[in-house]
Amino acid sequence: MVTSKLEKMEPSELGPFGNVLAKHGSVFELESEQFALLSRIAAKRVEWLKGEIEELDKLSKTFSWEMPYAGYYGYKEITEFLHGPQQSMTLRGEESDEKFSTFRDAKKFAATCNQDPIPESSYIAKAIEGDGAFRPRLE
Known part of the structure; x- marks a missing residue:
């Protein structure tokens, strides 16, 4: 049940679960369900992070006060x-x-x-x- 919920989660939400599994990953057998879950979470997370890095690379690398994604509705x-x-x-x-x-x-x-x-x-x-x-x- 927990495994299926984790597999359905968005990669951006998996960080804490991946951290917990990685912390205890050294005690998992390579053939265990926990290790397989950790591998799937890590793969999803890595792909998501690559996309995030790609988006950040599109932004200017020089310092700016600009906050292009910010918005204050009504003002x-x-x-x-x-x-x-x-x-x-x-x-x-x-x-x-x-x-x-x-x-x-x-x-x-x-x-x-x-x-x-x-x-x-x-x-x-x-x-x-x-x-x-x-x-x-x-x-």
Whole structure:
């Protein structure tokens, strides 16, 4: 039962199982069911990893702030920032659906951004005050 479930799993999900089997693999007989399972998992995983490496090789190898797979639904300007080369951005309330009439509003929005991180991205959001306006800033 466990064997059939493991064989049906996506290769990307097999890492922990392969690690456990590999850790105890030295006690498996070469003809055992466990060794055969480890071999099948390893083969699936290796093929998947080759594909992942191929995809990564297509990306630019030079450092960039760009996060092409990141997206923040409902905030086009945040998604554009994440896809672009800029190191930081300030979300201006007048350019978005959000209106930050108080510093607390901007701080609350920044906290929400930090609590619910955008997949495939890395940033810190904080509230700033300037030009008589309150704004969240992503860095």
